[in-house]
Structure formats: C-alpha cells, structure tokens
Amino acid sequence: RLKNCLREEDTFCRHSGDEFTLMTYCSADGLDASAVATKILEAIRFPFVVDESELFMTASIGIALFPKDSSDDLGLMQKAENAMHQSKKNGRDCYCYFSREFSQQAEETLHLTTLLHKALERQELQLYYQPQVDLENRRIVAAEALLRWHNDELGWVSPEQMIPIAEESGLILPIGQWVLEQTAKQIRSHYEIKREWLPIAVNISVKQFIKDDFVTCVMAIIERHDIPAACLELELTESLMLSDVDLAINKMGELHALGVSLALDDFGTGYTSLAYLKRFPVDKVKLDRAFVTDIHHSKSDAALAKSLVAFTREMEFELIAEGIEEEIQGEYLKAMGFRYGQGYLYSRPLPEEEFAKLFSTDVLTA
16 A cells, blocks of 8 residues: 555655655655655555454654755654654644654653653652641541652753653553552651551552552552551542553452542543443542632632532542632532542641651641
C-alpha cells in the first residue's frame, strides 16, 4: 500500500520495527509534502482483512525538509523522527512538520527524563503530606501523600512536569513502588509516635495498576511494614477505572479482599456517572477542586455536590471535598452534608517532619 502511494523517483525503506522512511522531491516550501502524507494516511486507514476479520491501523507521520531543517542525512532523519513523535502527541493518524519549538521541547523532555532516571538513587524525591480533616471539628482523620522532586540543577520540578515524563518513560513503575514503600513506612512511624493509626492515600497510575503483580506487591508492602491494610488508601482516577472496566473491577475486588481502602479521585472531571459508579467497589469519593472553588456561587457545582452527598450516603461511601481554600467553602460544604475536606485552608502539603508535628496536635486551628 505504501509503495502504491509513491512515484518512481521516490526512495522508500523500512527503517526499523514499525517505522518507514520516505525520501521524496517537493517544492521549496514543502507544502506539497502534505499531499503525499495525506495519501499515505488514507491508504493505511483502509481496513486490512485477515482471516475474514477486519483490522484497522493508523499512521503517524513526521516531515523534515532539506536544506531548511538540516543539510545532512542524519540530521534530516532525526528531525523527521522528532516531528513524527509530535504527531503521535497530537493524537496520531496525522502528520506534522518539524518545528524548532517542538525540537526544543523534545530536548528539554529528554533532559528531564535523564535527570529523573537518577533522582531515586540520588534521593531527590520526597513525599509531602496534606491532612484530610473532619469538617465539624477540624480533627485530622487521614492524609494524602504527594510526590515532590528537588533537583540541584533545576530546583523544584512541578508534578505537572514530572508525572507525564515518568508515565511516558516508564519510570512511574519504580517511582510508584518507592512511593508505596515510603507511605507504608510513614504510616508505621506515625503509629510508633502517637499509638494511633493514620490512613494515608497514594495516587496510583494506570501502568502500576494494570501490572499483573500489583496486588501481590501491595500485599507484600503491607506485611513488610506490619500496618493495617485499611490504612494504605489507593486513589484511582476515572480514566484508570474506565480503561478496562472488567480488569479494574476484578483487581479492585482483590485489593478489597486484602482490606485495602480505595478512593475515586477527582470525581466530576471525567465521564463516570453516579449510576456507573455503583459498579466499582470504592470506599471513598473525592469531589474535584474544580467544583469546590465557586460552590457557594455556582448553582451547577452545588447541584452536583448535593447529588453526590445523597448518592454516597445511600451507597455508604465516604465523601471528601478537595481544594478547600476559604472558610466559606468549608462551611458551605459542611452544611450540604460533606463530612471530610482537604485543602490549603487547613494545611498545605508538608514534608515528613513538619506533618508529624502537625499530626501530634490532633486538631487544626483556624
């Protein structure tokens, strides 16, 4: 099919794996290369029939121009590959021309990835803890572990930068394992100090969750640190749960059997309806901060929150509001029936020692 899209004077080869390279002549501005790319995309998009079944594929194409983008063959190949990766980021089944801006972004991402590879061994990663409180009396009832990265060269790297790179590079697996270990260690440490168990929540990535041995790893960590399973709370996103519903339900059932607590994080930002939520064996639902910010002004946000209160009460789920920053928000949520909350009004995320001191006070003051 690909060869049928080409002219006699074009040069074409399989470069590696599922990557192919085409060298073709085009105008100085390169605009007619888009016509060739479109022709290839359409040819690949048409279904393949194998054993009477139709199989569908798509392609991602990167375009680099000589001599505008590079004057040598290796440089031209690298630029085209850079553009191809950008077309994948743009949603696949499309083409993308090389751009200096994309190239700079790619170089920055590569540099961050290299530094993140070394972050664990250099002990640059830290866990900060943000308390979750009873809205009635401001007593700390749980906490959420939040990953932070401080690098000597870059300073503090935001989670918004770090997490996507960890996901894409696969580093999320060893980092996620480290987070679970450190959290379990902290749960045990809090108990040794105060003789009171404090549940701590950990965000779980899709790649972690779908691993065959994930449940076994969680069980081993709980046993290794000798903590109650219910104190290790796993926060799952809607996208994780909906990526493979049957797998998610089965694995969540296995975790529940261990006694592990499960929470649906950022509720309201995805596609999970209240009716659909009944299928998932969760213990807690967290209302996303986007619905908390203007809840005392927005009728639609208030309506969602009221529906969630009624639903979780019926299903016997715990309900927590995220992102509470003002006293009026906390009071409004409490009046609506929310029992638990989390946000800067009560405390910012704190490093281990500072959080331990805060926990020892038991009740947060206004």
